[in-house]
Amino acid sequence: MTLLTHRMRSGTVHGVNHARLNMNNQDALQTMEFSVLKWDKTFRIGIVSDGCSGIPAFTRSEVGAQLLAVYCLARIQEMIVRGTTIAEIPIPLYHAVTNFLRELANMVMPATVHWPYPIEFTGAHAFRNKLKAHDRFTIDYLKATIIGFIDDGETLVTFQAGDGVIIVDDVVMAVDQNDIPDYPAPGGSFQTHVYDSQRIKRVALATDGIEKMLKVPGVNLSSALFEHLADRPIGLQYLLNILRKQHPDKIDDDLTVVTWERLVKA
Numbered sequence: 001m002t003l004l005t006h007r008m009r010s011g012t013v014h015g016v017n018h019a020r021l022n023m024n025n026q027d028a029l030q031t032m033e034f035s036v037l038k039w040d041k042t043f044r045i046g047i048v049s050d051g052c053s054g055i056p057a058f059t060r061s062e063v064g065a066q067l068l069a070v071y072c073l074a075r076i077q078e079m080i081v082r083g084t085t086i087a088e089i090p091i092p093l094y095h096a097v098t099n100f101l102r103e104l105a106n107m108v109m110p111a112t113v114h115w116p117y118p119i120e121f122t123g124a125h126a127f128r129n130k131l132k133a134h135d136r137f138t139i140d141y142l143k144a145t146i147i148g149f150i151d152d153g154e155t156l157v158t159f160q161a162g163d164g165v166i167i168v169d170d171v172v173m174a175v176d177q178n179d180i181p182d183y184p185a186p187g188g189s190f191q192t193h194v195y196d197s198q199r200i201k202r203v204a205l206a207t208d209g210i211e212k213m214l215k216v217p218g219v220n221l222s223s224a225l226f227e228h229l230a231d232r233p234i235g236l237q238y239l240l241n242i243l244r245k246q247h248p249d250k251i252d253d254d255l256t257v258v259t260w261e262r263l264v265k266a
Helices: 016-020 062-082 090-108 123-130 133-142 208-214 221-227 235-246
Strands: 006-013 027-036 041-051 144-151 155-161 164-168 171-175 191-196 202-206 255-262
Touching: 006 027, 006 041, 006 235, 027 062, 027 255, 041 062, 041 202, 041 255, 062 090, 062 133, 062 144, 090 133, 090 155, 144 164, 144 202, 144 255, 155 164, 155 202, 164 191, 164 208, 171 208, 202 208, 202 221, 208 221, 208 255, 221 235, 221 255, 235 255
Parallel strands: none
Antiparallel strands: 006 255, 027 041, 041 144, 144 155, 155 191, 164 171, 164 202, 202 255
């Protein structure tokens, strides 16, 4: 019988306010565990992405969130197999992401296409009146944050572009950018942290929809993410479902979580 050394779980719930506005869940997630036998190593990857909320009638940024989560997963796996070290991956990954977004936008909405909004905006959204098709598509369909981790049993690296929360053991690192996240863009970079994997017991990634719940007394959410129905893969999803029902005022935005936990010393 193979001894389980690690556990990864995930879950997502639709924000109450997004549901009220008839907006889709704009978050996405991906997880993967795979082994490279010739190296005698197992790799674990977790990614969450949060699409820009935008305007209900026009924004479909769940498209970008879903694409980026899958795209990052694939590129990370490719880099690992090519021999790129875990700690080195975030730099080329960021450049790959921004190139992908630019090329996709140019392919779908090139400069020759005319695609104005059917209404005139005022106030904070007045800038949309002058957007070219390429920029409108990028903002409404592709803008999304990225948070991820990669673990190979020796090194664990986290990376982040935009707002959201990373929990490493008992340390909660919340990035709040006042609803104007630093989405991946040329010239930018991931915020990264590199750890000795053997010294880390737990990691959680979450979109910014978790921030209000973390402050609710008595929930102890940073522990509950790992401990609620701990032996069941769907336990985290059950927890998020319960919290949304019990605290709808604290989950107005979409909430998505991926966890990584060391069960025994590898």
